[in-house]
């Protein structure tokens with residue numbers, strides 16, 4: 001079954017890309033992961049692929065501005081640099097934004113973006129900006145809530161309501177939210193099957 005195939009096999013690091021001409025051939029479908037630095041993106045990619053240490057935290061020096069490509073059978077998993085650094089130089093941010101725009105609007109094989117949101121914080125202004133960019137680039141995106149084990153039960157519903165309200169203003173957003181905890185493994189199988197179900 002095709003869905004299963006997409007998540008079969010080992011995931012390996014292919015390359016870090018710093019410019020559009022460095023992208024690998026668009027010969028298979030891909031999904032990308034975006035989120036504020038420290039949202040838990042590396043942890044989620046590692047949990048998804050079952051490979052501890054595969055994706056490194058976005059604050060690792062030297063890898064912050066790269067689009068990291070991971071290869072898994074018929075699929076590319078694409079780790080976009082964490083955004084929202086408080087002290088990033090303007091020139092660096094602008095270069096990154098240009099690359100991100102070019103990537104999102106020019107990659108035919110990009111099926112879905114997963115925008116990671118910390119369950120404790122909900123959607124912040126920088127997340128809204130990325131979502132607007134996804135809208136204008138016509139890239140369908142889905143919100144993945146991270147660190148679900150860290151949010152108090154009473155705070156879950158208000159947070160989900162905030163997220164749903166914000167998402168209703170983004171035409172490219174899927175309404176379905178995925179709650180995860182890389183620490184506990186919650187939601188990982190769900191996310192795998194969503195990816196595996198993409199055509």
Ligand code: GDP
Pocket residue numbers: 035036037038039040041042043044056057058059082146147148149150180181182183184
């Ligand atoms: P990145 O910068 O987005 O790649 O974030 P990391 O994956 O490096 O995670 C940032 C911090 O959050 C690290 O200290 C992780 O251990 C922690 N973290 C990530 N995911 C979870 C989770 O599901 N639960 C908890 N409790 N901590 C997490």
